[in-house]
Amino acid sequence: MSRATISSQFSPTRRHLLIGGSATALAAFAQWPGAASAAELDPEGFLALSERLTRKDDLSSDIATSMLEAFKAIGKTDELAALADGADNQDLANEVVAAWYSGVSPDPDSNDVLTYTDALIWQAMTFSKPMGYCGGAMGYWAEPPAG
Template sequence: MTQPTPSHSLHATRRSILVGGSALAVASFAGWPGHASAAAIDTDAFIKLSQELTGKSDLDADYASRMIKAYEMIGKSDDIAALADGYEDPQLANEIVAAWYSGLSPDPESNEVITYTDALMWEAMSFTKPMGYCGGEMGYWAEPPAG
């Protein structure tokens, strides 16, 4: 009795194996399908992410919106959306926290100050105030601080 011949056969050539292996290597090197396919992040999601990263619940939406625009300018909005979706990127998380604390644009090519007096560093450094920012009426420094 003879064996039935399959109606379709898988015929792998050396060329098809090399092409398939090369495509797989390129895809893994490029991080596909990775986090690059994440959608851009909106202000509410960025604020929620920033609240988790900074531990602060009263972050300003206007500042958040300006930060998102700066991240878009440097091509990191998809990375931030992925971070918000649970992808781990400690360096980017630290950059976001640094932007909130310094008040500076996260774009290294920009000199934009997103906020100065409302930067989180002033809360962390309760012993001082922003330079050029009045701490009270004339002579307020003569009395010890309240609290």
């Protein structure tokens, strides 16, 4: 086919241009609900995500609120919301779990300790306790631990 034949077979009309422009605009907004829900990750949603990732159902909502604010400070809000919606981001999932176990802010520029005695590491290390935390009555260390 010659070039003249092809161009004569299709000549765009105003209707084609309007439909094409509308389709392009709709395609741009097709991702909008996902982006809007990303900004709506609240402390309860972060707590639910954290409980799913750590497999613990007794995490503190106060710590979750502080931790979410720390993740927001490093610009991870959208990624966290996507993770909560089922996205596969193993690195971020590990960051969330590490923050809960260490009790330290995920912000590398921050020296904030979000929790110390409630960090999950103390539940994992049943043979130890947080430094400065009383383990029992006076002289409790003289007897071997039970079990």
